[in-house]
Amino acid sequence: MLKNALKKTSLAIFAGLLALPLTVSAEDVNFGIVPPQVNAQTYVVMDYNSGAVLASLNPDQRQYPASLTKMMTSYVIGDALKQGKIHNTDTITVGESSWGKNFPDSSKMFLNLNQQVTVEQLNRGIIIVSGNDACVAMAEHVSGTTDNFINSMNKYAEQFGLKNTHFTTVHGLDDANQYSSARDMAIIGAHIIRDLPEEYKIYAEKDFTFNKIKQPNRNGLLWDKTINVDGMKTGHTSQAGYNLVASATNADNMRLITVVMGVPTYKGREVESKKLLQWAFNSFDTFKTLEAGKAVTNQDIYYGNQGKVQIGVLQDRFITVPKGRNADLKARFELDKKYLEAPLAKGQVVGKVIYQLDGKDVAKVDLQAMQDVEEGGIFGKAWDWLVLTIKSLF
Structure with missing residues (x-):
């Protein structure tokens, strides 16, 4: 019980940090x-x-x-x-x-x-x-x-x-x-x-x-x-x-x-x-690339009380490109870790979308977990450990 309480407390602290004013990247x-x-x-x-x-x-x-x-x-x-x-x-x-x-x-x-x-x-x-x-x-x-x-x-x-x-x-x-x-x-x-x-x-x-x-x-x-x-x-x-x-x-x-x-x-x-x-x-032109609250992808998550987590952004995200070049952009998606593992807090950065123009990376937007995911039970975690172990062999 103490361990679960600590996990819930850490999620609450992270959520509190997200309530602070968004830092400008510049x-x-x-x-x-x-x-x-x-x-x-x-x-x-x-x-x-x-x-x-x-x-x-x-x-x-x-x-x-x-x-x-x-x-x-x-x-x-x-x-x-x-x-x-x-x-x-x-x-x-x-x-x-x-x-x-x-x-x-x-x-x-x-x-x-x-x-x-x-x-x-x-x-x-x-x-x-x-x-x-x-x-x-x-x-x-x-x-x-x-x-x-x-x-x-x-x-x-x-x-x-x-x-x-x-x-x-x-x-x-x-x-x-x-x-x-x-x-x-x-x-x-x-x-x-x-x-x-x-x-x-x-x-x-x-x-x-x-x-x-x-x-x-x-x-x-x-x-x-x-x-x-x-x-x-x-x-x-x-x-x-x-x-x-x-x-x-x-x-x-x-x-x-x-x-x-x-x-x-x-x-x-x-x-x-x-x-x-x-x-x-x-x-230059600036345009919205990702919309707040709209999932970009659903990803598997291990050791959690659920098997999937929605990934997106909690606030609208924009990028700036040379005028008239919007249609020439290409994008790729990357997770920060090969596999997502619980616990995750809503708003926690788990990956990014990287935008390319003429083969050069020109912007990136952090992707966030769109809901809390707490640790699962002992049997579910044991199963996930087995799955990840098998995946690591290949």
């Missing part, structure tokens, strides 16, 4: 399509749905993120709202630490000392007008102290698999120990869009008025009618240069995320981002 692909010249120290253009990095320059180079930091600040806040830990109607009293006068010569919401302000207002002050004062006020409300809030930011960075990101502030003012990369920022952006759609809607808002002061969103691409940009965030300090994370969709519902960092001019970050977006939309 894997490089190379189709030989030459990207435009981009005047930035580092950049990435990534397809949101497939996670394919279609072009990059120094994508893992550590940079000062400046106010791109506020994207992770926004994620922590958005997740706290989603979980009901805080509410948009919560009222906060502005203290000494979040008073706007503490942030001279930097972007702020213009909070006044002892002023009453809501979470909804502060969140807009962070996302739309990049208020450093609003970041401190929200960090203290969510986590008690800014240090506790920064710890949460770094925990999410670890959970997302970010290898070149570390936060020491909630607002992004330069600090020698604070850094991120173009690839990591693209991943953070994808998590905001996927995990927190209500939070992401705010990124498209063009201005915000507080204390009778109207400030525009600094992402100028929101006004560009030739391209459908609906986010995300700008950043600038003297050491960072000009940064911009942008996201846009086209008529085919393809969504791209671009990151440019270390651009020399204010307007240049918009020019370079638009250049990358237009190039990628004109050069």
Whole structure:
């Protein structure tokens, strides 16, 4: 009984892990399509749905993120709202630490000392007008102290698999120990869009008025009618240069995320981002290859309380290929092990579909068990052992 309880516990733990936000892959692909010249120290253009990095320059180079930091600040806040830990109607009293006068010569919401302000207002002050004062006020409300809030930011960075990101502030003012990369920022952006759609809607808002002061969103691409940009965030300090994370969709519902960092001019970050977006939309197609909940194959499973298990994906999966080449793709199916053995947890990766173009592997999609399979009884397991032993002889 204890052994069975442990097996059931392990399945429950695995299922709990699957409930965490899906990690974005952000894997490089190379189709030989030459990207435009981009005047930035580092950049990435990534397809949101497939996670394919279609072009990059120094994508893992550590940079000062400046106010791109506020994207992770926004994620922590958005997740706290989603979980009901805080509410948009919560009222906060502005203290000494979040008073706007503490942030001279930097972007702020213009909070006044002892002023009453809501979470909804502060969140807009962070996302739309990049208020450093609003970041401190929200960090203290969510986590008690800014240090506790920064710890949460770094925990999410670890959970997302970010290898070149570390936060020491909630607002992004330069600090020698604070850094991120173009690839990591693209991943953070994808998590905001996927995990927190209500939070992401705010990124498209063009201005915000507080204390009778109207400030525009600094992402100028929101006004560009030739391209459908609906986010995300700008950043600038003297050491960072000009940064911009942008996201846009086209008529085919393809969504791209671009990151440019270390651009020399204010307007240049918009020019370079638009250049990358237009190039990628004109050069690539993204399409759904596997549908959530639809079995790809039924496979034999051994040592379990059932003899077959359905294999597929629990969330829709996409791949990106050069424009017009969808019909030329070939696919093959592989299991990670020669024979599947119980126990298996729903969502556990057991194999992959590998896609080829012109004889070259260009993408892969992990396949998952679509239901739990617990260990079978002693007689069934003995029979399966005999079957596998015989199969191994041939």
